Amino acid sequence: MRWKDDLERNLKEKMNYNQIAEKLIDLQNADLALREKLVKSGRLSEGYDEEMKALHNRNAKLLNEIIAVIGYPTVEKVGKEASEAAWLVIQHAIEQPQLMKKCAELLRIEVAKGNAEPKSLAYLYDRIAVFEGKSQLYGTQFDWDENGELSPNAFDDLVEVNKRRSSVGLDTLEEQTALIRANAKKENQQPPKDLEKRRQEVEAWKKKVGWIR
Structure with missing residues (x-):
């Protein structure tokens, strides 16, 4: 994917993570905007909306590509807002069991290092448990x-x-x-x-x- 190739090239040139942070925030904003649209139209409670499903899967794919390049997007790497955005994308990647489980393990490691919030891991652990x-x-x-x-x-x-x-x-x-x-x-x-x-x-x-x- 061209975006991923450009990203990897820039990182090899020791570029900072601003581009990644902006991308993660864009993914979050698209998710929240669609949710608000569904709330206003009364469609949020009508099962897993197809438009939302497609967006969640697209976001999950992009996040997986980011993780392949930089690892888990911690606050230290991408900033607080973008790290929280990544967590939201993970929470909503509900059709990607392997990705969610992989992210839970990566997040567990970062929590143990003091690089991430334990409550973020708690939410992710619970979500996986309920689905299983x-x-x-x-x-x-x-x-x-x-x-x-x-x-x-x-x-x-x-x-x-x-x-x-x-x-x-x-x-x-x-x-x-x-x-x-x-x-x-x-x-x-x-x-x-x-x-x-x-x-x-x-x-x-x-x-x-x-x-x-």
Whole structure:
């Protein structure tokens, strides 16, 4: 890919990472702009929108190319805004299980070095766990429940979850739940009309993209 070739050439010439940072922020901005569009049109709650799916996969491909050149985009390399943008792209690369898992390992290494935020890794660990049908550790992932409310996906024990959350700088699960529900109400998000059908569709999607067998 020409963009990647140019990027590699510039880096070999000891160029700084400004170009990469700008690209990452552009990917994030495109993602957020599309989300806002879906919110305004009332399409955000209607399953995985095809336009959003395509954007997420494009962003994931570009991010993977960036990581191949510079490794994980830490704050030290690309700055705080661009590093957070990379994390958002990773969180939304939900049709790329191998990429998400690879990024989780890279991020784990950077957290251990003190180069990344533990709470970023907590969110990514939970997201992967939920897609693999496992209990999450930090309670960061939510979905619609039988009462038409957004509730945390499966976790082991509330007390233990809150201890883990505190250890990485997150508010309590109760506080996050209130915030998630308030934001959903503000955006006029609606639960699926047929919850069981939606759950079956999600399970089929997980198998299709390789999260579960």
